[in-house]
Amino acid sequence: GALVYQYPRRTICKSGTSMRMECQAVGFQATSVAWYRQSPQKTFELIALSTVNSAIKYEQNFTQEKFPISHPNLSFSSMTVLNAYLEDRGLYLCGAYRVSNQAPLFGEGTRLSVL
Amino acid sequence: GQQVQQSPTSLVLQEGENAELQCNFSTSLNSMQWFYQRPGGSLISVFYNPSGTKQSGRLTSTTVIKERRSSLHISSSQITDSGTYLCAMGTNTGKLTFGDGTVLTVKP
Numbered sequence: 001g002a003l004v005y006q007y008p009r010r011t012i013c014k015s016g017t018s019m020r021m022e023c024q025a026v027g028f029q030a031t032s033v034a035w036y037r038q039s040p041q042k043t044f045e046l047i048a049l050s051t052v053n054s055a056i057k058y059e060q061n062f063t064q065e066k067f068p069i070s071h072p073n074l075s076f077s078s079m080t081v082l083n084a085y086l087e088d089r090g091l092y093l094c095g096a097y098r099v100s101n102q103a104p105l106f107g108e109g110t111r112l113s114v115l
Numbered sequence: 116g117q118q119v120q121q122s123p124t125s126l127v128l129q130e131g132e133n134a135e136l137q138c139n140f141s142t143s144l145n146s147m148q149w150f151y152q153r154p155g156g157s158l159i160s161v162f163y164n165p166s167g168t169k170q171s172g173r174l175t176s177t178t179v180i181k182e183r184r185s186s187l188h189i190s191s192s193q194i195t196d197s198g199t200y201l202c203a204m205g206t207n208t209g210k211l212t213f214g215d216g217t218v219l220t221v222k223p
Contacts, residue, residue: 103163
């Protein structure tokens with residue numbers, strides 16, 4: 001079956017350091033990948049939408065300088081949180097699309113804590 | 116203002132009771148989806164329901180696109196139904212905008 005695997009599931013980093021998280025589509029090809037963040041006591045916000053062979057589109061309040069994303073092929077994407085601070089804590093979800101405007105398949109997320 | 120409004124924000128039920136969760140959208144949408152978030156975080160798609168009514172076991176989702184609303188009905192609730200239910204509207208680019216969620220607690 002098709003699933004999305006995210007790694008790591010949980011991570012802790014020191015304030016000011018960086019953290020890379022990965023997203024793997026298994027059993028299907030992901031034409032697009034979306035990264036979302038759920039901050040404590042908040043709902044999910046879209047960080048960016050990445051389509052293979054196209055520019056990555058970042059939402060307002062999120063930048064490539066802070067959240068660089070790599071999407072080298074149809075099965076893998078990674079995102080780094082650079083210079084993480086307390087406000088970057090939360091659950092980061094990767095949603096992979098088989099077809100760009102249809103329902104994405106979500107991974108279980110990477111939970112980031114910042115000390 | 117918020118594009119996706121969910122109600123109620125929280126709901127407490129006795130096991131066996133029914134639940135009705137609502138989602139209203141302030142803009143036109145291409146699709147909508149209901150998710151269940153387990154305590155602990157992972158997100159499970161419950162329904163992808165751009166329009167009409169869909170049923171899966173004890174869950175029924177009804178979306179009326181022209182009225183910009185969707186509902187999720189849970190019948191004969193069970194303790195294991197407890198968690199957060201989120202609705203999200205989708206655009207034609209695939210972007211999802213989430214509501215704040217309804218926290219459901221089912222007590223024995």
